[in-house]
Amino acid sequence: MRETELHLDTLAQTESVFALANGHIGLRGNLDEGEPFGLPGTYLNGFYELRPLPYAEAGYGNPESGQTVVNVTNGKIVRLLVEDEPFDVRYGELRSHERILDLRDGVLRRTAEWVSPTGRAVRVSSTRLVSFSQRAVAGILYEVEPLDGATPVVVQSELVTNEAGPDTQKDPRAAAALTAPLVSEGFVARDTRAVLTHYTRASGLTMSCAMGHVVDGPGGTGMRVEAFEDVARLAVSAEASPGKPLRLIKYVAYGWSSVRSPPAIRDQVGAALTEAEHRGWDKLLAEQRAYLDAFWERADVQIDGDTELQQAVRFALFHILQAGARAEGRAIPAKGLTGPGYDGHAFWDTESYVIPVLTFIAPHAAADALRWRYDTLDPARERAGQLDLRGAAFPWRTIQGEECSGYWPAGTAAFHVNADIADAVIRYRDLTGDEAFDRNVGTELLVETARLWRSLGHHDAAGRFRIDGVTGPDEYSAIADNNVYTNLMAQRNLRGAADAVERHPEVAAKLGVDAEEAAGWRDAAERIVIPYDPDLEVHQQAEGFTQHQRWDFKNTTAEQYPLLLHFPYFDLYRKQVVKQADLVFAIVKRSDAFTAEQKARNFAYYEALTVRDSSLSASIQAALAAEVGYLELAYDYLAEAALMDLDDLEHNTRDGLHIASLAGSWFGAVGGLGGVRELGGGLSFAPQLPEALDRLTFRLAFRGRRLLVEVRHGQARYTLTEGEPLEIVHHGEEATLQPGHPLSRRIPRALRREAPSQPPGRAPARRRPPR
């Protein structure tokens, strides 16, 4: 991913795009010298401050404080003075600029040629890395070389805490800012090292950041190190000249804890620093490359015929990895660790978009993310109790596990997050066969969420199981009865829990589940209400939905999107207008619950109502469009999902990447064009290519096996690259894959028919691949 010119007006977007992270540490792609910035950002997964959640009118059960991601000590700053002039691209002349996010090496490279206001030309280059192999460590190689004669230069490598950032926006999607959230606990500087330790006032977390350096400069290079409460600095001064650059390797280590003492955390980061210095820069680089080589081997998706899309999907895979690789018991937030959007919260995105992908390409990271949910069972059980429900009620949005939603109709009422978690658990087990996880982690998650559903729903006089007054995925509807998505996912959850306690009676006993309780889950699942409109012959997103007034799309102008910024929720909720795949997502996730005819009719009906004001929508629409035979439309949606951030389609990439949309681009390619479905422990494929593409290949892990699938027009080839023989289904036909015997199968000719239309102006951009 290469940038060849610097545009200050899109700086914040590029900072998100060029962000480096390993799931634990996240560094936005800010310029080394700190300024100008769009939005400075350095994050530690799980490190947050509390802020009060205010309400104009109080209500029982409203969360009183919210968790907000903190911009922690910035360890990536390396400032440069050229003959006393600060290197700042806004002054002097920037002769050339290049940034490369290297998806194979896992580093961000930058080179710039700059002429200072006093006329001294220098070449600056840096390589930045957030280590996958050493989780607590980031590193920077920084080099400055004068281009025309010896020049005095000073390089200041810094740690800066409580950076000033820009004012927050009024847009509800932009994160609330926190001013100076960190309080100094101590600072030390010695030799080439410095450490700053801070704590948060309200959340009571302590963090420490340490830096160490290796300096390689011309003779006479001098150094000075100092530290204060909120800044530490190593200043290196040298007379550099062409061919004799000043070169600095900076290692930065981070650590934080809610439990351990400041000295313990300080020592921990010191040790990490020592280890990084001991390995050395080249080894860190080599380990990074090796980690990524292994990743691409498992995960790469090749798309021939559309190089832009090819790049976007790889970019997406890289960022999914960065979001989840080493989270290890922490959440995967909606923005990963790339920006402060949504306050750094994790949503249902994790389980519904990211984990399903990780389960296929990086199962250990999927398991880690689900373990984070497991670790938050206690606050979820407390929340359920507060809501007068049984089991666990997982939060709509959170960092640490407590509900942080300040608007319950689109927050707490969106109970489907619980079924989404259960679905990810069931899916993970089905795809990996990880029985230890199933026993130690999965079953309890399934049981506690099943208990929630059983208490949330009730049987009506006719014995049907209803779930009333909840909010489904579509955020332009709320508090409705019997949302199909919610009910089908709850059904899966209830059955999954009943199956799990049958597999693990000892866990069931520990959790107090008896045969009656499990039978109650199965009965409720069996009798769950799925609203259907017999006149229109489509499912109702929720009871009554198809009787509501259709949104007046004709008189809605392009400027009035996204609708939530121009119309009150009152108006959106009561009309037929869909922000994002809801019933369509139900069909994709519960493919077994709909006939082919129903899928097609439903898709057409809801397609005409769906405005895609959410980045979560396109990838799901891609998947169902492909399944019901609209390949070109699927291709358009796939491209939209993949280019969400590279093209800044929602105008808020500045606040961080849309990790779920990026994950969705994998799903759009593999689940959509590849037609991959997994239900009940088997894999089926229904690959098809849109005209523009020549070839699609993808890789999957499945129960200890690895598969390579190559799709061309008219033909698919399945290769078992690792593991035991496997039964698969290709376009409805069963086949057996044998090791060492790739299997080629014809692809039936696709139905050619007119795709259904979207609301005026809301069709996805027609994909015309730049060749």
Place this chain on the structure above:
Amino acid sequence: MRETELHLDTLAQTESVFALANGHIGLRGNLDEGEPFGLPGTYLNGFYELRPLPYAEAGYGNPESGQTVVNVTNGKIVRLLVEDEPFDVRYGELRSHERILDLRDGVLRRTAEWVSPTGRAVRVSSTRLVSFSQRAVAGILYEVEPLDGATPVVVQSELVTNEAGPDTQKDPRAAAALTAPLVSEGFVARDTRAVLTHYTRASGLTMSCAMGHVVDGPGGTGMRVEAFEDVARLAVSAEASPGKPLRLIKYVAYGWSSVRSPPAIRDQVGAALTEAEHRGWDKLLAEQRAYLDAFWERADVQIDGDTELQQAVRFALFHILQAGARAEGRAIPAKGLTGPGYDGHAFWDTESYVIPVLTFIAPHAAADALRWRYDTLDPARERAGQLDLRGAAFPWRTIQGEECSGYWPAGTAAFHVNADIADAVIRYRDLTGDEAFDRNVGTELLVETARLWRSLGHHDAAGRFRIDGVTGPDEYSAIADNNVYTNLMAQRNLRGAADAVERHPEVAAKLGVDAEEAAGWRDAAERIVIPYDPDLEVHQQAEGFTQHQRWDFKNTTAEQYPLLLHFPYFDLYRKQVVKQADLVFAIVKRSDAFTAEQKARNFAYYEALTVRDSSLSASIQAALAAEVGYLELAYDYLAEAALMDLDDLEHNTRDGLHIASLAGSWFGAVGGLGGVRELGGGLSFAPQLPEALDRLTFRLAFRGRRLLVEVRHGQARYTLTEGEPLEIVHHGEEATLQPGHPLSRRIPRALRREAPSQPPGRAPARRRPPR
């Protein structure tokens, strides 16, 4: 209304009960000496400050600031020093205490005998009045007389601005406090007069308060007057003795404006003061008495057999008069001018509870209150535009006309307020025949609200007119489709508007209403959806309601009421539990839309679900209970409504009286036991008495006539005390009332059957009248 002992723990409640007001000025019944207080309060109708309305998550169309009633300059303070000891009931010995709210004289009288800590006994007496005849004026007669020998006394008559009050509660129903909202604009003191002028920071309102005095003391009485920014003081010192009291008459005048200059307002209050002094105390008292004599002549309700209820209903009538008598273009807030509850806002209470009563007993005040709505048409039209609707959307809660609700599901979504206004307009015209009002005020209100409904609803595929996603009266449900109350009231609104433009084609032309538009209103009204459950044979409060889970009343403890303080709205909304009459109110207001059988079945069904966590419920239940034959239950509910504040049944009378419940007690007696219904321009009666009562009489104004109705067991007597002959209906039989010929009619024997039950623990107290 007499209080014979002072209880400091219920001081705030008694301050509300003993409040004096005339619709323009409101004085809580604070002790003359200012302290101790429960909640000090002095209000000017319409005088407010703005406060920000915060949201944890922003949303388009949420009001950003709210209007809050201001505790203005306190003109009722008269402090006393007895031999340098401040008269304070918390010290020394209070030998006797009496307060009398005199409902005939319209004054609050107080007498106390107090022995100071130094052993000097004095008798203090005061008479306080807020003038009905001179709207801007209040007055106090204050007298202190030593009981055992000459005693030096100092009386300080004060104006105090920005009084400190108690901290606000966390209870969402208690009002938000404003600290020191008034900024000094000027102060003057001369002779026995002083004036303080202030303005509000954000709302930009200016107010002025002036006091003048007549002092009558023993020889050697001295005086000193002074003023500062927030206090003005006349200090009178005298050597009083038994038989030679010190006596002070204090006149207080108030004025405020959003437009006029501070000098103009100061002069205005000065002039009011001069006029009051010119009339003199005795004349003010006499005018007050005359005003009330006339009121009781038109309004009195006599209940023989239950003296407590008799007193409570008269107390209620007095406070309704106080809330509305001289509001003259201002709102009638939910608490009147008796306390800061609900931020001083007016709700649908005004049109649904208070105006219907005023229309029968003080029609000019009803017209005034509706004129206030008319004056707020502009902000209501703006709000409709903001919500993408046509016509006018009146606010759920307001002082000045702008929406001040910070929680839209129970605020803006409660669109029925618009139909309630229309209903009050139609009712006012039907009962008074006031054609000028109909033409100049009523028609535009009907047209703009009809336009709102037409744009809020839509026709479904079957041509039925639906109103989806709105909130009815029951605040334990929200955002539902086709709420019966809302739809029936909207139907009345639409038809009323169509009728009005037929009567006033010139107004229709001015408002741009053509025949097509009016026909559209009639069509929509004709096809409006009224959900009905054919299995249960009851109407559904809203579509789907009867399929929801019933609230688990059995496991809800007495301490968990009111439910809104112990359960989240999420839970309340999705279950069958009713806070207050909703479908039952629909039946009472649209008696024509239900058969007798439906009324009885519906009443029984909803009675079992209604918890009466709102003070707005009992009176409506009383009315329908009586109609469907549960006289004793009606009596219980009537007593609950009437005793709401005297018995502090909701534990928040401290924040002000429940004016709607008080008005409801009239309706419970007249509409319930009297069985009065007015629809389509005629009056019908179906009087019946519960066993405990011997007689009920009430008075009604109707189209220039005045009626007196006397009900005894087995017989009713109708007297036309003024006006032309009138056709009435008595228990279904038509009759003609002639002047000078009272008509007696037998009352059919009431059906005796078991009343339906309420949720456990939520039955009204069984009324056992203290004889």
